[in-house]
Amino acid sequence: MPAAARSVYLTGLESGGGKSAIALGVAELLSRRVERLGAFRPLTREADDPIVELLRARYRMPGSAAGTGPTYRQAAALIGAGRQDELVGQIVERYHALSRDCDAVVVIGTDFGRDTGDPHAEPALPDELAFNLRLATELGAVVLPVVDGHGHTAEEVADAVRAAYHALSDGRAAVVAVIANRVAPGVRLAVDGLGVPVYAVPDVPAVSAPTMAEVVAALGATPVLGWGDDAMNRDVLDVVVGGATVPTFLDYLSDGCLVVTPGDRADLLVATTAAHASGQASVAGVVLTLGVPPDPRVARLIRRFDAAPPLISTSLDSYDTVAALTGLEGRLATGNPRKVDAALGAFESNVDVGELSRRLAVTRSDRVTPMMFEYELIERARADRRHVVLPEGTEERILRAAEILLRRGVAELTLLGPPDEIARRARELGLDLARAAVVDPATSPWRAEFAAEYARLRAHRGVTLDAAGDQVGDVNYFGTMMVHTGRADAMVSGCVHPTADTIRPAFEIIRTRPDVSIASSVFFMCLPEQVLVYGDCAINPDPNADQLADIALSSAETAAKFGVTPRVAMLSYSTGESGHGIDVDKVAKATALVRERRPDLPVAGPIQYDAAVDPAVAATKLPGSPVAGRATVFIFPDLNTGNNTYKAVQRSAGAVAVGPVMQGLRKPVNDLSRGATVKDIVSTVAITAIQASS
Secondary structure (H helix, E strand, O other): OOOOOEEEEEEOOOOOOOHHHHHHHHHHHHHOOOOOEEEEEOOEOOOOOHHHHHHHHHOOOOHHHEEEOOEHHHHHHHHHOOOHHHHHHHHHHHHHHHHOOOOEEEEEOOOOOOOOOOOOOOOOOOOHHHHHHHHHHHHOOEEEEEEEOOOOOHHHHHHHHHHHHHHHHOOOOOEOOEEEEEEOOOOOOOOOOOOOOEEEEEOOHHHHOOEHHHHHHHHOOEEEEOOOHHHHOOEOOEEEEOOOOHHHHHHOOOOOEEEEEEOOOHHHHHHHHHHHHHOOOOOOEEEEEOOOOOOHHHHHHHHOOOOOOOEEEOOOOHHHHHHHHOOOOOOOOOOOHHHHHHHHHHHHHHOOHHHHHHHOOOOOOOOOOHHHHHHHHHHHHHHOOEEEEEOOOOOHHHHHHHHHHHHHOOEEEEEEOOHHHHHHHHHHHOOOOOOOEEEOOOOOOHHHHHHHHHHHHOHHHOOOHHHHHHHOOOHHHHHHHHHHOOOOOEEEEOOOOOHHHHHHHHHHHHOEOOOOOOOEEEEEEEOOOOEEEEEOOOOOOOOOHHHHHHHHHHHHHHHHHOOOOOOEEEEOOOOOOOOOOHHHHHHHHHHHHHHHHOOOOOEEEEEOHHHHHOHHHHHHHOOOOOOOOOOOEEEOOOHHHHHHHHHHHHHHOOOEEEEEEEEOEOOOEEEOOOOOOHHHHHHHHHHHHHHHHO
């Protein structure tokens, strides 16, 4: 463990630039490599600094690992009194108090405020660049300058990059890279000779656009219709003022637009709702001005639509409403995970995180914590993007997870189901699924081909072509056939289907690998301090010794593939030679087979669970074992034991159980719990994509 935290200092040369989004990306990168991450803001304008609070919540930092220095008012007062050294001393003291328990710290520099003449406004500081440079030096931090590319040409951004680098390096700062943020999409920067990499992160509307919730706050508006979390998280990409006749007005509606109109314009309200519900334009919302409510008859009509945009009311007129919205930008915050995912997707797609990590000289921890495991999944899946089919395309949790996966660039996706219904559900939820392919098994031209192939595969079971045609119309069979025929690399299902409905098609069509006698599964058990692997807890009721050995070998292979060093415990109700019986003998034979097939693999068995995890118990029951007391892969003797144990640990220890993850199939198909959360689905798709790539 390092003697002191490694810190990276993010600073700009002017106000704006989106340091928060870059800080989030850097924190995500570091979270995959260190156990204890911290966040620090030298100066703050608010009691609870938004970006610090976001990093604290997202990366589960203890209170001591995330904090701020003095306020801008306190800083300005000290500088004005000629006491800048005292100010720097306070900041350095707070930083070191925070960093003592961290392996790495993200430091977000000052905001470069401007004097406006308003005595109530937060004061600006003199020569903030020099101030940030001094702080970075005093904190012993490497520096990552962030240049604002919004509204600038490629040449202007390149000049700003050079200026930032030289201004900081001439001041003896250890510059590791330069990031130009919010550049115009498609812009390529030609900046040579700096000696450090330059990354250009494009302007992504889903990051910078305000949400409906932020619009409500800016206008002091009140809800009228369609109020809810989904509606309030919609991104506002444009503002359309309703003043024209309906035909002309409809020409100006676009996805993400906010309609501003008086509440008595019934024609525009009905036209907007109809355009939104029909899919002509996914409207973010409607602002009713002048405090005029819609006619009750119009309100009743709007409520009858299956999907309607949210309506809010403000006392402002249209001119003042538009003025209040001009320049309003979205803010990264804990309450808006969709915006966070969009920001991370933009960062990870345009920054070489491996190169930046090396330049930050961050050493990966020997241990695999749950957070590191989770973010490693995303990183690895992104590195070799695969195509995953999701048969349950109309399920809300699947749609929400799909948007996250697409924004983070984790996988290419195909959703199965009626396109109109999927589009309607996406509009209702305010989701952007434009990059997902949608296929309806009921009408797909692939169905005839799939039926013929399925009939061939199952001819030995007497399956006719007509029967096969009916069978492949089922979404899970259709998705499995997509994987079998190479139209997708992998499949994930199970949100609304029993395990058998997901796994049976895989056994019938994809089948097991030739080197594996039995397909099985594991759960990744994410405990507070480590990740363990449990198998088999979902598929095989009572494996024999040969099958149990196969399950152990497959589980060890899966563990290693996902960064968990395999030390295999073959579990039983007795340890070593202390007990005998049919069940113990089965485990003993399976252990011997594992050692025979993989002499290099650390394995112990039969062994009780306490001896497998507790070094003190291990020293008594199985002294000298390289596995006892430190096992990472646990093989249960039967499904009854495994399923009950994983659920007991999940509930009583607060563990997150990721899985079941299938192993031994020729191509990956994974099952979801019917209680799976959106986060569970994202992790399972990432795991499945990694399986497909390897």
